[in-house]
Structures are given as C-alpha cells and as structure tokens.
Amino acid sequence: MKNLISFLVVLSFVLISTLASAQTTKAWVEGQAAAAKVDGAYKLTPRLNMYAERDMGHGFGAFAYGLAMRDFGEIYAGPTYAPAKWLQVGIGAGMETNGAFRSGGFIWAGGEKAYAIGFGELNAHGEWWYKGIAAWTPTKYLGAGAYAQRFMGVGPYLEVKIQNQILPITLWAAPVLYDAEADAGSRGKSLIGLRAIF
Numbered sequence: 001m002k003n004l005i006s007f008l009v010v011l012s013f014v015l016i017s018t019l020a021s022a023q024t025t026k027a028w029v030e031g032q033a034a035a036a037k038v039d040g041a042y043k044l045t046p047r048l049n050m051y052a053e054r055d056m057g058h059g060f061g062a063f064a065y066g067l068a069m070r071d072f073g074e075i076y077a078g079p080t081y082a083p084a085k086w087l088q089v090g091i092g093a094g095m096e097t098n099g100a101f102r103s104g105g106f107i108w109a110g111g112e113k114a115y116a117i118g119f120g121e122l123n124a125h126g127e128w129w130y131k132g133i134a135a136w137t138p139t140k141y142l143g144a145g146a147y148a149q150r151f152m153g154v155g156p157y158l159e160v161k162i163q164n165q166i167l168p169i170t171l172w173a174a175p176v177l178y179d180a181e182a183d184a185g186s187r188g189k190s191l192i193g194l195r196a197i198f
Helices: 002-020
Strands: 025-038 041-057 060-068 073-084 087-096 101-110 114-123 128-136 142-149 153-162 169-178 188-197
Touching: 060 087, 073 101, 128 153, 142 169
Parallel strands: none
Antiparallel strands: 025 041, 025 188, 041 060, 060 073, 073 087, 087 101, 101 114, 114 128, 128 142, 142 153, 153 169, 169 188
C-alpha cells in the first residue's frame, strides 16, 4: 500500500512537471492538516494535494490531480473547458491506491472579487465525495466565505494570500466545521492548508 501511495505521489509530480513546462500552465501543491475528534481525543491527519492544468487554446485544456494520505491516495486526469473567462469545467478518470477506478470533476466560476469552486468524485463502489468553496475576496490578500466537504463538514472559510513573484502562497483555514454525517461526539472538525502556486 505504501509503495502504491509513493508511486501515485511521484506520478503526480511527473504529470505536474510535464504540464508545467508550458507557459500556459497553472500548478499548485497543497499541504493540509485535518483535525477531528476520534474516541474523545483530537486526531491530526496530514494530506498532500497536487494539481496542474494546461491551456491548449480555444477554451480547451487538460488537468491532473493527485492526493496522498497515510492510508489512501488517488490520481485522475482529463479534459477541461472554459466557455468564458469566468467559468471552467473539468472531468477526469483515474485510480485509487487499491487499484480501483475513480472519477472526478470540478466547476469553477469567478472574477476579481469572488469565486466559487465545486469538486465531485465517484469511487468504484458508487460512493460520492464532494468539496465546495464560495469566497468573497475584497482584496488580493484576503478572502472569506463558506466551505463544505463530505466527511469533514460545513462552516466558514478564511484565506490569506502572500503575493510574490517567486512563489505565491495561500494560507487557508476552515476552522469550525460541522459534520452532520458523523457521530454526535465527533461532529466538530477543522482544516488548515498551505498552497504553493507555480
């Protein structure tokens, strides 16, 4: 299992590096820490997300996404389409660490002062996962809004962007999430993330 997770991480970086060789490419790597109450104590779970996309012209493109955790990993890739500057959709297919099929997609809409993004994934057993962020960004440094993620919950979202020409960074947090699907004693959860944009 660990070898397969390592393979997925390396493959993700290879895909990102390949896509990042073009001038019309966006890529990011994000470390996350999820805190959840398990058996009366808080448990911290680290995660690594990687994403790259390449614009191929006329609104069409391609993306690759990978996730690595201690006991789970996934990677999928596929086409994207942006019919307007403020709207983009993507859909992809790939696999999980156990070799099972996984598909996923996203929709993004936004501009200078606000954005919304939603992700959806489906595993080989027909189980769905989703994540959504809607944020107002009154300045190029700060954003606030709402966050929802299956198995984590729903709550407020905050982000701080550190703009520089070498490596722009976004520090974000969803500090007070309420998970209605969890047991009563483990509904309070939190997420923090650090995203480096290439």
